Amino acid sequence: MAFITADRLSKQYRSGEVTVDALKGVSLDVEEGEFLAVVGESGAGKSTLLSLLGGLDRPTAGSLHVNDLDVYGLRGERLADFRSEYLGFVFQSFQLITYLTALENTMLPLAIAPMKAKEKRAAGIHALKRVGLGDKLDRLPHQMSGGEQERVALARAIVNDPPVILADEPTGNLDSKNGEAVMKLLQDLNREGITIVMVTHNLGYTKYASRTIKLQDGGIVPFTDTDASCAVAFEDEQEEGRSIVGSGSAAERRGFSEPAALPA
Numbered sequence: 607m608a609f610i611t612a613d614r615l616s617k618q619y620r621s622g623e624v625t626v627d628a629l630k631g632v633s634l635d636v637e638e639g640e641f642l643a644v645v646g647e648s649g650a651g652k653s654t655l656l657s658l659l660g661g662l663d664r665p666t667a668g669s670l671h672v673n674d675l676d677v678y679g680l681r682g683e684r685l686a687d688f689r690s691e692y693l694g695f696v697f698q699s700f701q702l703i704t705y706l707t708a709l710e711n712t713m714l715p716l717a718i719a720p721m722k723a724k725e726k727r728a729a730g731i732h733a734l735k736r737v738g739l740g741d742k743l744d745r746l747p748h749q750m751s752g753g754e755q756e757r758v759a760l761a762r763a764i765v766n767d768p769p770v771i772l773a774d775e776p777t778g779n780l781d782s783k784n785g786e787a788v789m790k791l792l793q794d795l796n797r798e799g800i801t802i803v804m805v806t807h808n809l810g811y812t813k814y815a816s817r818t819i820k821l822q823d824g825g826i827v828p829f830t831d832t833d834a835s836c837a838v839a840f841e842d843e844q845e846e847g848r849s850i851v852g853s854g855s856a857a858e859r860r861g862f863s864e865p866a867a868l869p870a
């Protein structure tokens with residue numbers, strides 16, 4: 607079994623008479639050490655998938671196994687333990703607490719951890735150093751740039767040393783320079799062994815991932831050559847004047863692989 611195995615995950619949201627099929631039986635395997643990008647238009651179900659992979663919400667149907675653990679079979683505190691042991695979350699709006707310093711924000715996930723205050727502080731400092739903010743421990747969010755705030759959010763996601771990071775549009779609020787910096791950091795963390803599932807609507811960032819899948823209308827559809835070409839075109843737009851070297855299709859050049867087919 608893969609490290610993360612989602613089997614026919616469905617999610618319906620009901621509000622009054624209206625039912626929205628946000629996810630329609632998505633099956634997905636993520637291997638340990640993968641950097642998976644999830645793309646798709648707004649409303650395609652990306653955030654829903656990510657929150658289901660993180661055990662933040664329950665599916666209407668389907669199952670999720672992480673490291674052979676039946677995640678939706680876990681109840682209450684055991685589900686909370688799973689999240690704190692296995693996962694680091696990064697969201698689009700950094701959700702930093704405005705009156706806490708970079709270090710205090712980073713240490714938040716350790717609030718319930720059975721560690722001494724001194725150990726928590728050391729872990730927080732270590733995480734901030736990993737994202738290049740070792741000299742900004744005592745800054746408040748408003749004293750940092752958007753890129754720095756996003757890096758604090760990343761430090762907070764890795765402070766508990768999780769094997770998996772789930773990131774929902776981590777560069778959504780950043781300009782391209784800061785966005786690239788955050789992507790390179792994610793790539794470094796992935797190379798250090800952390801498995802990453804990242805939602806992005808920016809096709810240019812799929813080049814950092816080892817595999818890309820596309821969601822459309824609640825289901826996985828092939829991430830096509832055309833999609834990949836768009837990504838390359840986007841990148842060229844960003845780096846004006848750089849020519850594309852190499853032959854073969856855009857997908858081949860970028861090493862994209864086809865997503866796993868949906869079960870019938």
Ligand SMILES: Nc1ncnc2c1ncn2[C@@H]1O[C@H](COP(=O)(O)OP(=O)(O)O)[C@@H](O)[C@H]1O
Nearest residue numbers: 619620626628647648649650651652653654655
């Ligand atoms: N809490 C919710 N209640 C009702 N509908 C929701 C809720 N969250 C998401 N949806 C709907 O589910 C669909 C998928 O949403 P979402 O997963 O947020 O898509 P994406 O992240 O790809 O933009 C959308 O139609 C959205 O409006």
Ligand SMILES: [Mg+2]
Nearest residue numbers: 652653654774
């Ligand atoms: Mg979303």
